Amino acid sequence: MTDTTAPDTKPRAKRWPYLIPLAAVLALGGVFAKRLSDISGGYDPKVIPTVLLNTPAPEFNLPPLPGLGDAFTSNDLKGKVSLINIWGSWCVACTVEHPFLMEIAKTGEIPIYGIAWRDTPERSLAWLEKYGNPFTKIGQDPHSQTIINLGVTAAPESFLIDKEGIIRYKVTGIITREVWRDTIQPLIAQLNK
Amino acid sequence: MIIELGHFALALALAVALIQSSVPLIGAARGNVAWMNVARQSAVLQFVLVGFAFATLIHAYVTSDFSVVGVYENSHSAKPLIYKISGVWGNHEGSLVLWVTILSIFGALVAVLGRNLPPALRARALAVQGMISVGFIAFILFTSNPFLRLFPTPAEGNGLNPILQDPGLAVHPPMLYFGYVGFSMAFSFAVAALIEGRVDATWARWVRPWTLAAWTSLTLGIGLGSWWAYYTLGWGGWWMWDPVENASFIPWLTGTALLHSAIVVEKREALKSWTILLAILTFSMSLLGTFLVRSGVLTSVHAFASDPTRGVFILILLAVAIGGSLTLYAIRAPQMEGGGVFAPISREGGLLINNLLLTTACATVLLGTLYPLITETLAGGRISVGSPYFNGVFIPLMIPLILLMGIGPLLAWKRGDLAGALSRLKLAAGLSVAAIVVTMVIAGFSVTDIGGAFGIGMAVWLAASSLIEWSERVKFGRTGSWARIANLPRAAHGMTIAHLGMAILIAGVSGASAWKTETIQIQAPGETVQLAGYALTFKGVTEVPGSNFTAERATIEVKRGDKLVATLHPERRAFVQPPEQTTFSSIHTTYASDLLTTLGEKQGDDGSYVTRFYHEPLVPFLWYGILLMGFGGLVSLTDRRHRVGAPRRTAPQAMPVPVAAE
Known part of the structure; x- marks a missing residue:
């Protein structure tokens, strides 16, 4: 076993490149330490905030379902308080939520727009045929482009939009009677003033 | 007591x-x-x-x-x-x-x-x-x-937790830990070498078998986890770049790099400080994975119940282990270089590029995993980094790596002949192009198939060039080739097997990403759905008692034309304790593609259920590929030069023709 490194016979190598890994690790360690102290201080990384709350809804232009009127665009949201509901014929919870949307639609207190997500027109139409259509307009988003801009995590999800097209409230999951009565209806009244 | x-x-x-x-x-x-x-x-x-x-x-x-x-x-x-x-x-x-x-x-x-x-x-x-x-x-x-x-x-x-009550997941953690902890050997030897201020071929000969054993186990462990996700989570996904999946994949990438650079140290006494750094980083990444999963700093489906106190403890542990070893590295490593010089185009050069690509890939995965955490901590606000990022940066790095995997083993140590190597690989290149064309013809010349076809082409390139290298080495087909096969170091066989496994894995990844089709619907008993040439008829659901659960068990008849090819029974299992539900998918496999069925929730009173069907072409190749890679690792481990305690063989070290390429 011969020692071929012979450290002293060669010109001294630059030292600083060998410090890079250490520096990187120390920086990362600092981030972790801050993160842990944030968590100890009561910060909960599991709560997903609505990034888009109180910001304008993204621009979109979604094609209609065949035979059901015009395209649904972000311009439709201007001028009145409205609700956008994300659904799909594949979404089980949507069938649970649906009767209540039908009820709201009958009262006419707010226009409900639908976005048919990750679905085919045939299936969407068949589903509406079976359960009824509460929507003023429906746009199709089969490839989730608008859905991603809206920050949707799962269907059903609903957004309350004010007259200027700004997102004011978001319901993740089914709109229950309680949420509607206690939160959304008062908010609609306030936004309509 | x-x-x-x-x-x-x-x-x-x-x-x-x-x-x-x-x-x-x-x-x-x-x-x-x-x-x-x-x-x-x-x-x-x-x-x-x-x-x-x-x-x-x-x-x-x-x-x-x-x-x-x-x-x-x-x-x-x-x-x-x-x-x-x-x-x-x-x-x-x-x-x-x-x-x-x-x-x-x-x-x-x-x-x-x-x-x-x-x-x-x-x-x-x-x-x-x-x-x-x-x-x-x-x-x-x-x-x-x-x-x-x-x-x-x-x-x-x-x-x-019922989701953990699964034979695959029972052995997944031990395999994974064996891999993680196995890398601690390379780490300990690296730190020991830094303390001594000396790295030589003997050192590398010692580190390699441990690294190889750890790598083999980690490979199989990750594969097992992926397989489990595929058949239990019920959406036909096998890899989703989840932070915890990445936490196991990052050490795998650096470990793979280490495995290859240690060869250079052993054969040529070059790349010493680099190899030491990789040894430290590989185990550091294993520790980091442990930290991420247990400290609660990030959110993931896999994470253990988190506790910041534990997080602080592990962070200190990490700081001491990684910070300490890297400080030692910064002090001692500058004196470590030396040893064999080599031309850019040579076996060493190829292995070095392999290392650079693997560590870059590792860095991109690490960055994607930690980026949301870093921005959230320093700047506030949430972002999430998903599959598009990982696929977007990872795949372009893998393409040159795979091309290189075909060429590298044909290059000689010190100075290689690139033109010669390429001319020996004409057949592989031809087969690869042919595979792309054939795939495109079968898939129907759609633009969306280009990615998949290209992936298949890469797989064929790697498989063909690995086999060419192996058969040239043993002069396959000529007299005495069996004796040469028997005499070829096991590590060389291991390399060929592992590289073939990688080729098959690539084919699986390409097929599964490019041609997966799925359908989700509510089916009443007797209703039929078409998918990828199969007709799937839902026959209804019966309740079946299990050992510690009750299952809703569906019967789904799968027909191709008029022929009944399979009767599948996806289940929803309601566990008694804890009272939770899991899905249990049912798969019909042709050994080249899978038809995966899962059962969703009950709909209404007429016996209708939500059903999901996935056609997963080439997914079985993923498992064959991973098994073959693991097998390659095991074969290589049986090499007598790796056998722990074997006397140092006076192997020819600097012959112009490659003797043993692992």
């Missing part, structure tokens, strides 16, 4: 580890043989103690001793035996005990098998192992003690 003995044994193991981490170091510095030998004795003793502690924990789970907190929280008397045992590591505390048990196994192996290691190197490496043990045993005893009692004793336990 038994559990208290286990607790006591672990506390004793901490004391032994403290001795192991200090006395041999002093002995090695002073050249005191007796003090150096303490390393071996204490490593074996530590194995006995930790192994005993682990055994008492298994005993408590098997006998359902609910007076132990961990057993009460994670086990249930009505659970099948295998899940009682796997329940030991199905929780944070128990899995750490498994971690240190494996660590102590490795330590004992070095002590027992490493007779002809230089005594000082052995003493120092074992001392570093001892330090890791100190950290982790202290972590267990002070923050995550699985030996605590509960009074009064509950009559029944809470049960293991």
Whole structure:
């Protein structure tokens, strides 16, 4: 076993490149330490905030379902308080939520727009045929482009939009009677003033 | 009583580890043989103690001793035996005990098998192992003690999360830990070498088998996890770039790089400081994975129940282990270089580019995993980094790597002949192009198929060039080729097998990404859905009792034309304790593609259910590829030059023609 490194016979190598890994690790360690102290201080990384709350809804232009009127665009949201509901014929919870949307639609207190997500027109139409259509307009988003801009995590999800097209409230999951009565209806009244 | 003995044994193991981490170091510095030998004795003793502690924990789970907190929280008397045992590591505390048990196994192996290691190197490496043990045993005893009692004793336990009650997942953690912890050997030897200030071929010859064993186990462990996700989570996904999946993949990438750069150190005594850095980083990444999963700093489906106190402890552990080793590296590594010089185009050059690509890939995955956490912590606001990023940056890095994997083994050490190598690979290139064309024809010349077809082409390139290299080496088909096959080092066979496995894996990834089709619908009994040429008829659901669950079991008839090809039974299982539901998919496989069915929720009163069907072309190739890679690793491990304790063979080291390329 011969020692071929012979450290002293060669010109001294630059030292600083060998410090890079250490520096990187120390920086990362600092981030972790801050993160842990944030968590100890009561910060909960599991709560997903609505990034888009109180910001304008993204621009979109979604094609209609065949035979059901015009395209649904972000311009439709201007001028009145409205609700956008994300659904799909594949979404089980949507069938649970649906009767209540039908009820709201009958009262006419707010226009409900639908976005048919990750679905085919045939299936969407068949589903509406079976359960009824509460929507003023429906746009199709089969490839989730608008859905991603809206920050949707799962269907059903609903957004309350004010007259200027700004997102004011978001319901993740089914709109229950309680949420509607206690939160959304008062908010609609306030936004309509 | 038994559990208290286990607790006591672990506390004793901490004391032994403290001795192991200090006395041999002093002995090695002073050249005191007796003090150096303490390393071996204490490593074996530590194995006995930790192994005993682990055994008492298994005993408590098997006998359902609910007076132990961990057993009460994670086990249930009505659970099948295998899940009682796997329940030991199905929780944070128990899995750490498994971690240190494996660590102590490795330590004992070095002590027992490493007779002809230089005594000082052995003493120092074992001392570093001892330090890791100190950290982790202290972590267990002070923050995550699985030996605590509960009074009064509950009559029944809470049960293991049903999603973990699966044979694949029972062995997944041990395989993964064996990989993670196995890399600690390379780490300990690297730190020992830094302390000595010397790295040579002997060092590399020692590090390689441990790295190879760890790599093989990690490869199979990751594969097992992916397979489990595929057949249980019920959406036909096998990899989703989840932070915890990435946490196992990052050390795999650096470990793969280490495996290859250690060859250069062994054969040519070059790339020394780089190899040392990789050895440190690989284990550091394993530790980082442990930290991410357990500290609660990030959110993931896989994460253990989080606790910031534990997080702080692991962070300090990490800072000491990684920071300490890298400080030592910064001091000592600048003097390490030297050894064989080589031309850019050579085997060494190829392996170096391999290393650069793998570490870049590792860095991109690490960045994508940590970026949301970093921005959120420093700037506030949430972002998420998903598959588009990972696929977007990872795949472009893999393409040159795969091309290189075909060429590299054909290059000679020191100075290679690129034109010669390429001309020997004409056949592989031709086959690859032909494969792309054939795939496009079969798939129907759609633009969306280009990616998939290109992937298949890459797979064929790698498979063909690996086989060409192997058959040239043994002069296949000419007289005496069988003897040459038998005489070829096992490590060379191992390389060919592992590279073939990689080729098959690539084909699987390409097929699964490009041509997967799925359909989700509500089906009433008797209704039929078409998917990828199959007609799937839903025949209804029956209730079936299981060992500790009740299943809603669907019957789905699969027909191709008029022929019944399979009857599938996807299930929804409602567990008694804890009261949770899981899906259990049912798969019809042709061994080249899968038809995966899952059952969703009940709809209405007419017996309708939500059903999901996925056609997954080439997914079985993923599992074949991973198995073959693991098998390649095992074959390579049986190479006599890797056999721990084998006398150093006076192998031809600097012959112009490649002798053994692993």
